[in-house]
Each structure stands twice: as C-alpha cells, then as structure tokens.
Amino acid sequence: MIRKTLLGLVVAMTPILSAAHSKSEATTPGDGATVSEVPELSMRFDDPMRIISVTLTAGGADIAIERETGMEPAEEFRAMPSEALAPGDYLFEWRGMASDGHPMQGSFSFTVTE
C-alpha cells in the first residue's frame, strides 16, 4: 500500500487535486463571493510573496487586468480589471515564490451579478 501510494505520487504524471495551500490569504473579492462590482482584485499574505504571474479568466477566456503591485515581494497584491467586469463566473489564478524560495500557487473564484 505504501509503495503503491509512492508510485502513484511519482509515476502517474497526472495532476492530483487537493485543497489550496492553507497559508492562503484574504482576498478581494472573497473566494466564492457574489458581488455586483469589482473595483479591485487583491490578496493579503502573512509573509512577503513575490507574485509572478496572474490571470483572470471567465469561462476559460482571459480577461485583461492591470497590476498595481509589481514583481517585488509584497504582503499585499493589488490589480484592477481593465474594464468593468460583465456578469459571470471568474477565476483568478496566481503563481510566485515565497520568501524561503518555495514555488507557490493559488487561486480564488467569484461571481459578478447585475
């Protein structure tokens, strides 16, 4: 059973779904929230995080956002949608590096209503 688990982890090159990294942060909009407008997208971390790539998608299509926070390590990340978000379901995904060098990634989703 032990060896099977290990092989499963290492050999099967398929992604294993899991809960997001728990050192996750408070976000705006909140994860799973339903909101009427999105003036900004932000995340807070308890340790400086270098956010390298961010994407906002709706149904798989990329939505343009403008970063206010650069690629320097920061405890708060902020970005704005380039245009007001149309009603729909959105997914925000990010990748980066924690201050100890660990690669990090995370995501949150929200819904915009009329």
Place this chain on the structure above:
Amino acid sequence: MTGLAPIDGLAVLAILAKALDYGAALMAMGGVLFVAFFAGRADASVLRLARRLAIAAALIGLAVLALRFGIRAARISGMGFEGATDPMMLGFVWESPLGTAAIWRGLGWVAILAILIPRVGQWIALAGSLAVAVSFAQVGHTLGAPRAALAILLVLHLLAAAFWVGALAPLRRAALSPDGAGVLHHFGTVAAFAVAILILAGTALAYLLSGSLAALFGTAYGLGLLLKVAIVAALLGLAALNKVRFVPALRAEKPGAERTLRRSISWEMLAVVLNLLATATITSVTTPPVNL
C-alpha cells in the same frame, strides 16, 4: 488533505530532480567519509570504488544543480518549460535562498572532486562534504525558528545518513575482498553511532517542524513523514540483520554468506531510493504543520 500543494508535471519533475540531488549528495559525502574512516582498513579496490562514486556523484550533483535552477524558474514563472531559461525568472531564483544554497553546494561539489589529489585532497573533500551538508540548511523550512538548532540538526542528520548510504556500495564490494569481513564488522560498530545520530536528529527535526503528535496524522507532511519512518524502519531491520547474522556468517566463512550479504545490501539500496523519493516529495509539496 491539509498542507498539500497541487502536483503538476513540473512539480513531479522537481521532485525527481530533488531526489537525484539528495542521492548525489549522500553518495558524494558518504564516499568521502568512507575513505576517511576506512583508509587504513579497506582493500585498495574498495577505497578506489568509494572515491570514484564520490566523484561521479559530485559531477551528477553539479549537473542536477543547474537542472533544478531551471525547473524552479519554470515553476514560479507560470510559463511552463519556457520559464526555465527566462533570465528574469532565473534571477528571482538566484536572489532567493536557493541562490545562497547553490553557492555552498556548488563549492562543495567542486571541493569533493579534490579527493583525486593524494593526501591533502582528502581534507579538501571533507570540507566540501561539510559545505554540501550546510547548503541544505540554507533553504526551506530549516530557515524557520529556532534557526541554529534546525540547521545543526539537519547537518548532523545528513552527515550520518551519508555515512551510511555512501558506504553501501563500497561495503557490497568489500564482501568479496579477502579482508572484507573485518571492514564490514568495523562499519557495523561505527554505523551504530551514526544511526543513533541519524534517528535522534531526525526525530528532533520532526518534533520541531510538526509541533505535536496529532499533527502527524492530520496533515500531508505528517503522513509523508510516517511513510519515511516506515521505510527507515525496514532499512534498520536489514542493517540489524546484516550486523547480527550475515556479517558474522561471512567472518565464519560460511558458504553462500557473501551472496546473502550482498543481496541484503542491494535491498538496503532500494529502500534508500524509496526514502529519497519520499523525502523529496515531502519537502517539495507539503507544508510542515508548524508553518500551517
């Protein structure tokens, strides 16, 4: 599962490269330690094998170091494999603790190559082994508090593991040499201390990074650690069997004794490989409970 990061193709690659890195480090440091401890005792062919393994491992280590930089850059970039050669991403990795660790490890690998130089080279290689061990304390969760205790425990844990793992192949060869039984018996005596250090340091590290016994059962880190302990237990069982049964049989020149002993050492090697894969997985995609 608590504290388990998503595992994609790049993460799997990172885990494999890290396991190879661990293996190279233990083989290189262990080869150097073996030569230092057994210079006057072991057969020339056995010592030559230990030196060759240390050199091969150091060369592999240098290559894997470069590879791991690329993989890390790709993982943080969000660009996939293209990120591996992106100068900006490589710069971020270089600025991170991985850059500091790479300097220590790279210098260590080069110093270990000095084992080719007679006499003084052995001392340079020993210093190199220490540098490689120290490099591991420059990254990851050993950077947390209490920093000094975590660093010292990790370095001790690695050196003790290296002494054991690096000796396996030379000892397997020694079983065939005329005075091999004496070398194997001597190893059994010294290794008892090394194993004690290995277990004490490992347990102390696990305690500092887990915080509580309950954390072991409810987190990905804890379950990974329990898996590692299970593998180490099997490894210890084999080692004990070698010490109390197979080596004495070899000394008594019982028929078939060397075959049995060599097979047992091969099983130990397999357990070490599994252990390195487990360790690389834990340190790559799980978070120690104290950091949750």
